[in-house]
Amino acid sequence: MTTTRTEKKRLLSGMKPTGGGRLHLGNLEGALRPWVQLQDQYEMFCFIADWHALTTEAGRAESIAEASRATALDYLSAGLDPEKCAIFRQSHVPQHAELYLLLGMMTPVSWLERVPTYKEQRELMAEYEGGGAVGVSYGFMGYPVLQAADILIYRAHAVPVGKDQAAHLELSREIARRFNHLYGVDMFPEPKALISEDTGVLPGLDADANGKVRKMSTSYANAINNSDTPDEITAKLKTAFTSPTKIKKTDPGTPEGCAVCQLRRVYDPAGYQTQWEECRSGARGCVQSKRETTEILIEALAPMRERRARYEADPAELDRILHNGAERAAAAAEDTLNLVRGVMKLV
DSSP states (O other): OOOOOOSSOEEEEEEOOOGGGOOBHHHIIIIIHHHHHHTTTSEEEEEEOHHHHHHHHGGGGGGHHHHHHHHHHHHHHHTOOTTTEEEEEGGGOTHHHHHHHHHHTTSOHHHHHTOTTHHHHHHHHTTSTTOGGGGOOHHHHTHHHHHHHHHHTTTOSEEEEOGGGGGGGHHHHHHHHHHHHHHTOOOSOOOEEEEOOOOOOOEEEEEOTTSOEEEOOGGGTOOOBTTOOHHHHHHHHHTOOOOTTOSSTTSOOOGGGOHHHHHHHHHOTTTHHHHHHHHHHTSSOHHHHHHHHHHHHHHHTHHHHHHHHHHHTOHHHHHHHHHHHHHHHHHHHHHHHHHHHHHTTOO
16 A cells, blocks of 8 residues: 655654653643644644553553543644644554564664663663563663654654754664665655754642752652643642742742742743742732632633543544544555565565
8 A cells, every 4th residue: 555645744743641641731831732833834643652651661551541542632632633633542553563673673782772861761660660670671672763663654754852852863863874774765764853942841839859849740740730620720739839938928939949930931921020020029929829820720721621521522533533543644654664665675
């Protein structure tokens, strides 16, 4: 089966359905909003990386299917249009696995060992079942090759990433160059990193041992999820970390180190200065800041809640979207594999 490539360049994006698959505001501002803006410019493939989730959650695999649906709902509620981009689960397009196998045959182990996050992640895996090196699976070490296959199977021209993730794309580019060189072809474009506009790291609702606000992360349990109800948002912000120097309302605060003030800056860029100035001068208390920021956040996320409610009310529609997205992705992926098999003399 072959497909005709469109005039638009292709873009590949995806997220792992970890943490129950519920994405948070950091994911929204750092990834989902840029994806929504790009869907009119590119032929887009947006997948849920459920195979990647297995690299660290193989022992909890029963939750991945449910988490994948939750992630898909977050994609749709953020504004991704299934008519403009293919939304699908990675495991529903087995061509990813075949290209992963073939690319693995030509990727040096030394390339994987030098991946910037490998040693760091290996140390984290020491806390996983088995501990130490025993807890690092073959799939875990090889995940960068699967990542490359995810991108190259669509001959994607671009991948949207944050500034801190751009280096991770370099291995995919190296693998593309190696394949093209080994077989004397110009098959795989070297995927370009599309760096999203720098909105800064979105703050979480707590602080570290040194009293500094930590980034929003599911692993820290300090996130506001995109799917949170107004009541959940209200409850979370009531306990959010603020200026430690501001014991009384009249005490001067430090908005730069306050989680609530930082969120206000992101979601009220035109009006946050007043809050910050009054916080510094002692003219405003933390209770008022939390109340106003809560109202702003609830209003900002209202369109997402409305879209999510429509899809949650019709599970069959979500199934249809994921099925159709997988069919579109599989057709494009099979087109690439036909060429790869020919080049590698596997036909």
